[in-house]
Amino acid sequence: MGWSAKTTFHEATFLSTTAVELHQVVKRFSGQSVVDEVDLSVPTGSIYGFIGPNGSGKTTTMRLILRIYQPDSGHVEVLGSRDVKTADPRVGYLPEERGLYRRMTVRQILRYFAALKGVRRPGPLIDDCLERMEASSWQKKRIEQLSKGMAQKIQFIVALIANPELVILDEPFSGLDPVNLDLIRNIVLELRNRGTTVIFSTHDMSQAQQMCDRVFMIYRGKKVLDGTIDSIRQSYGKCMIRAKMADGASIPEGLPGVLDQTAEQGFFDLRLNSDSERQNLLNQLTQIGDVEHFETVRPTLHDIFVQIAKPKSSEIETAEVIQ
Amino acid sequence: MKKVLAIARREFTAMVVTKTFVFSLFMMPILMAGGLFLIPALTKLSGTKERRIIVADATDALFDSIQQAAEQRNAALAQSMASDSDNESVDPMMGAETFRFERAATATLSDEQRLELSDQIRDGQLYAFVEIPAEFPSIPTESPNQTDHSTAKFVSQDAVLSQTRRWLESFLQKQSRRTKLIELGLDPDLVAKANVAVTLTPNTPFEKTDSGSVTSKDGMGTLASMFLPFGIMMLMFMVIFMAAQPMLESAMEEKQHRIAELLLGSVTSTELMAGKLIGNVAGSFVIFTFYACGALIVANKNAWELSLDWTQLPWLIVFQILGVLLYSSIFLTIGASVSELKEAQSLLLPVWLLLVSPLMVWFMAIRDPNGIVAVSLSFFPPSTPLMMSLRLSSGQTLPVWHAPLAALLMLTITTVVIMTAGRLYRISLLRTDSAASIKQMFQRLRATAK
Incomplete structure (x- = not known):
């Protein structure tokens, strides 16, 4: 079973290769670029992970795709349309900041949003969705009577109520218990299998690594990563060496070709300028002493994220001066 | 447009189908027009209370008529409260107090007596006392604006706003006018006839009705x-x-x-x-x-x-x-x-x-x-x-x-x-x-x- 038994495979859209296309998109607030010349191409039927530190521009990019914001320059194409003035009913959205009308019942909320998405006779669809989300018994409850996690599941249904072709989920897994997390993760994977394109943002790198076909990382408004998990890890892995010296000897800092290094339990992770430095590094280490361990490692997404988003020492010094 | 109507329907429901809305709908006019209907209703509900007033009448001629007028007013008030209908002689805004006038021990008051009566007012034993001078009401010998001999004193804690003072002042005004007219050799009844009010009835412009008659609204x-x-x-x-x-x-x-x-x-x-x-x-x-x-x-x-x-x-x-x-x-x-x-x-x-x-x-x-x-x-x-x-x-x-x-x-x-x-x-x-x-x-x- 897909999202619901009544959902259909998005055949028409699946024929086109990209669900979302951003070209040189810029969005400024108070003169400051929050999204800066970003290009992005989201293939139809894929799960695309948006990662990046807080305030990096993920949510703004999502709002640009949703046409809540309009770009200052560049263009956004969603499901083959560049019309920026109307909300597209083929797009479902779960915002990061979650809220619903507290006085309305679950069923009233779902009927209301179904009407906003142009769903005719939504009754059977609502029943089906509630059942799929194991929430059938809540339909007469007011939102204010639900727990945070329960309300989040209702919002998830709201995002999918119109059987969208593109689903944008901003931090969909935050605040969920493991059971509900699995439930929603399975539904997301089922959506992808049915041809729905899913974009979701997350701070959980292992989640992104497990679920996403492709990952897009934005940092300070600029795109810094974009590609499949494997290609990203591959490209970062070539430059990363894990080494251990015999007798626990340390590796001095500032070796030629080494950008930075970290040490843990006698192992040193050394990031190189380029692949060509590997042999040079090995030569230098053998001159220092006996090399017990030397391997090229593929970093996790977490490692790559930290490597990109970790404040540089010069920035820390500046911040201290400002304080 | 369907989306707009869906939002409109929700907003309409959220606005109208709430207890707060229904409550406000009924309460708003009650609060706004409440003063007009609520005060008389509450007055009736709370019933009458008696106000005791001491009168030092130096003229020795007015006390009996004051007492008589007060008794008439008390009776009219009692009738109004019992019958649930408005009695025109009782102004609902004047309150629902009955008056009990008592003659002071002496026709004029000394300062000691004034202090003692004032203490009684402060203790709540007495509502007010009134001093009517011996020359009240007399015909001014000079220009009326220069010397006013018709001044009596009304002493109470709420003297300025007192409805009782207003009632007594109105009564004394009528008595004073009548006495003065007699002293001047004029027949008060003739003067009253001469003072018949002239009415200029307010009318709207005339218009022709469907039946062909020409009418104007008045009154x-x-x-x-x-x-x-x-x-x-x-x-x-x-x-x-x-x-x-x-x-x-x-x-x-x-x-x-x-x-x-x-x-x-x-x-x-x-x-x-x-x-x-x-x-x-x-x-x-x-x-x-x-x-x-x-x-x-x-x-x-x-x-x-x-x-x-x-x-x-x-x-x-x-x-x-x-x-x-x-x-x-x-x-x-x-x-x-x-x-x-x-x-x-x-x-x-x-x-x-x-x-x-x-x-x-x-x-x-x-x-x-x-x-x-x-x-x-x-x-x-x-x-x-x-x-x-x-x-x-x-x-x-x-x-x-x-x-x-x-x-x-x-x-x-x-x-x-x-x-x-x-x-x-x-x-x-x-x-x-x-x-x-x-x-x-x-x-x-x-x-x-x-």
């Missing part, structure tokens, strides 16, 4: 010509007030509870605002219909003749719709611009002042509906709905172009306000900070215009 028209327009203006005020307030709450709820972003994922901000305003106007018709029907039922039950020109009703509806749209869009924008009700209140104050400005000058405007004040406020869009409703129901003929021009001006301003409000609404809805002043709101507008 009741005097009161109706003042209070009917005021009532309709108040109706307009209540409709706008009760319609605009939910818009503020709705926008604040959507902002505070982060519903706005979910909505904006499904509809544009323009569709959202349009749906809200349509739902709001529909809600305002419920209020209008409720109060208008209520007023007609009350008028019919009491056989009041409403001298309303029904041909003006479409204009009243036009001004109601425009008024609701204007103020609701402003309230909606303010709700979207702030994070707390406290911040909204400071932004709402100037808006309220604009809305209620016609209420401050209604008496002047109703006396001359085509005067400068009434006409100026009619063409000042924020006050147009209230002032035009007052003028249209005044019964006076307005220049034929006044209503269309006022509507056109208001339509123009309302359109500009809705468009500006729409932009501000869109900008502000997803912002987490507040625009705590009108200046900051316009700064936001300028920032997005760049």
Whole structure:
């Protein structure tokens, strides 16, 4: 079973290769670029992970795709349309900041949003969705009577109520218990299998690594990563060496070709300028002493994220001066 | 359009199908007109209480007649309270106190006696004491303005505002006039006949009825010509007030509870605002219909003749719709611009002042509906709905172009306000900070215009 038994495979859209296309998109607030010349191409039927530190521009990019914001320059194409003035009913959205009308019942909320998405006779669809989300018994409850996690599941249904072709989920897994997390993760994977394109943002790198076909990382408004998990890890892995010296000897800092290094339990992770430095590094280490361990490692997404988003020492010094 | 109607339907339901709305619908007129009906009702409910008053009558001629008049008044009051009907000799606003006048031990009071009686007043044993001088009432020998020999003293803790003092003063006035006329050798009855009041009956211009007779309205028209327009203006005020307030709450709820972003994922901000305003106007018709029907039922039950020109009703509806749209869009924008009700209140104050400005000058405007004040406020869009409703129901003929021009001006301003409000609404809805002043709101507008 897909999202619901009544959902259909998005055949028409699946024929086109990209669900979302951003070209040189810029969005400024108070003169400051929050999204800066970003290009992005989201293939139809894929799960695309948006990662990046807080305030990096993920949510703004999502709002640009949703046409809540309009770009200052560049263009956004969603499901083959560049019309920026109307909300597209083929797009479902779960915002990061979650809220619903507290006085309305679950069923009233779902009927209301179904009407906003142009769903005719939504009754059977609502029943089906509630059942799929194991929430059938809540339909007469007011939102204010639900727990945070329960309300989040209702919002998830709201995002999918119109059987969208593109689903944008901003931090969909935050605040969920493991059971509900699995439930929603399975539904997301089922959506992808049915041809729905899913974009979701997350701070959980292992989640992104497990679920996403492709990952897009934005940092300070600029795109810094974009590609499949494997290609990203591959490209970062070539430059990363894990080494251990015999007798626990340390590796001095500032070796030629080494950008930075970290040490843990006698192992040193050394990031190189380029692949060509590997042999040079090995030569230098053998001159220092006996090399017990030397391997090229593929970093996790977490490692790559930290490597990109970790404040540089010069920035820390500046911040201290400002304080 | 279906999305807009779906939003309108939700807004209408959220506005009308709430206990608060139903409660406000009934409470608003009760609170506003409460004074007129509540005070007499409460007076009757609380029953009568006796007020003891000592009279030091140095003339030795007035006490008996005072006592007699008080007994008559007490009897009339008792009858009124028992029969549940209004007795014209008892003014309900004069309270439900009976008077017990007692003669003082001496005809004139010494300072010691005055102090002792004052202590009794302070202790609550006595309500008041009155000193009537021996020469009261005497004919002034000089010009009446130079020396007043008709001054008696009324001493109580609430002497200035005392209704008892007013009653006694009125009684002594009549007694004084009669005595003076007799002393001057004039027959009080003849003077009374000579003083018959002249009545200039207020009449409306004559008109031909369907049966062909020529008629003019009189009498009741005097009161109706003042209070009917005021009532309709108040109706307009209540409709706008009760319609605009939910818009503020709705926008604040959507902002505070982060519903706005979910909505904006499904509809544009323009569709959202349009749906809200349509739902709001529909809600305002419920209020209008409720109060208008209520007023007609009350008028019919009491056989009041409403001298309303029904041909003006479409204009009243036009001004109601425009008024609701204007103020609701402003309230909606303010709700979207702030994070707390406290911040909204400071932004709402100037808006309220604009809305209620016609209420401050209604008496002047109703006396001359085509005067400068009434006409100026009619063409000042924020006050147009209230002032035009007052003028249209005044019964006076307005220049034929006044209503269309006022509507056109208001339509123009309302359109500009809705468009500006729409932009501000869109900008502000997803912002987490507040625009705590009108200046900051316009700064936001300028920032997005760049």
